[in-house]
Amino acid sequence: MKKWLTLPLLLVFMTACNDGTDEMYNNSFRDGLDYIAAEDFIRAEVYFEQALEARPDDQRTQDFIDQLKHYQQALEYFDMEQYADSMEELEFVLDTENGSAGMAAKAQDMFDNAQLELEKLTVEAETEADEEDEEAKPEVEEAEPEKDINSEELVEDDLEIDTLEKEQPEKNETDQSDAEVEQVDMVVAEETEKATESNSSVESEPEAAAYAFEDFQGYYANFEGEPYNSEMVHLIIITDSKYYDIVIGWGEYAAYDIVDYSVDDNSLFIAYNPPETEEIGMELDAGSISYSMYENSNSEKELISQYSHTYYPLTKTDFINTGLNPAIGELGEF
Known part of the structure; x- marks a missing residue:
């Protein structure tokens, strides 16, 4: 007993x-x-x-x-x-x-x-090495040919020097004024170029894609071969409170309550539990899943699961036409 x-x-x-x-x-x-x-x-x-x-x-x-x-x-x-x-x-x-x-x-x-x-770092190291090689090269000065010096040339040189000394003050003032104007023009040109480059970089820089939980909500299918032109093998549905996992070949589905989620850049993390009310489907356990979202060439959303499976978007009509329509009244609209 x-x-x-x-x-x-x-x-x-x-x-x-x-x-x-x-x-x-x-x-x-x-x-x-x-x-x-x-x-x-x-x-x-x-x-x-x-x-x-x-x-x-x-x-x-x-x-x-x-x-x-x-x-x-x-x-x-x-x-x-x-x-x-x-x-x-x-x-x-x-x-x-x-x-x-x-x-x-x-x-x-x-x-x-x-x-x-x-x-x-590689480019900087190569540049530094090239500069060191340039500094190490010996400087070669070309020797000027010797000139025959005579008394007439010396007299002419003295006259030229005297003339230059008289003209030098006026020339120095003119050169200084021209140099100041040229320096101002250079500063204005540099500032204009910087402003143009800044505006160009701001205009050309693409905005980073920011996803919210609502962006992930919808119907998605994994196909046996070419998307939309081959048999569906797996369906997932994400709503604001439910996560459905549907295996086509088995004709069964798992309906979970989403208890927590987080979105990081283009990735969604879902933690789920079996619903409090019993539903027809597979035996359910609590767990979690993650998906990453990308846009294809047609700007359509595609999901890649943590197991590297790709899921393509479906319309609600496409989903209903599959004949697998669990708790469709609870799914809501997307």
């Missing part, structure tokens, strides 16, 4: 422990994403370490931690102007397949800056 009573109690205890572990994982992972968005990488690493303690075998969390370590090392090298070493650390962040898309975007920006600074 005691054995039959003990087994149910043990099952209840194990279930409670699992629920507590999942909650710790989800909260820690979500806090880590928030601190990445805030560029507080030390705290982000601490929270991902806590998430890994809850799920020690979770490779994605380990990849996030590795990315953070290499990115922070790259920052140190960059501050010390060791740009080649910084670029080497950043390559690890960029090559991590299941890591953070936000970290990859930050790493790409720093990589480009480090490459530019390295090129500047």
